[in-house]
Amino acid sequence: MLLHRRIRVRLAAGLIALIALLACAGGADANWSSRRAATGASALAIIAAVAALHRRGRSRGLAPLSMLDKQMRSAHRDGRPLGLISVTADDPAAARRLAPVLRARLREGDRLAAVDAARLLVIAPGTDPQTAAALASDLRRTLLRAPDGPEWARIAVHDHRAHRDAGELALALAAERD
8 A cells, every 4th residue: 555655645746757858848939838838738748648557556456557657667676587578559549459459468466557558568577688588579479379369569579677667667668658
């Protein structure tokens, strides 16, 4: 319970800092207002993605953001590998169809979390980058063979060491979409 509270407080503080930073962004030229509006829209998209990640987990009785944060911190602390594979579908309906197909292909101990409406994240504890790439390739083949597979899906392997915690990874994934 305390961990969840700390994550919410840290997440809220990060979002407030991001909003403050974006409010101060811009220059004194003629494009200042259009840049500020575009930056504000991107900030709102990032905030919505992070909030959706936290909210989705709570509605299902688990917290993917908290679980991912725990896995990432444990991997950083103990020096253990952690495989992170994002699967981005062409629309939310396709992502909902992909989830059971992906879950059936995951190994014991791997988890599937919804990042946003069209993006899923495979969390694979103890998986080094080479094995994560092989798992991503296997998932790609599985999706291509699925009877109701997507017309388009992007699968990417992420290095957990490039991000401090789940909030930072969620922000990076949301920014990647823009």
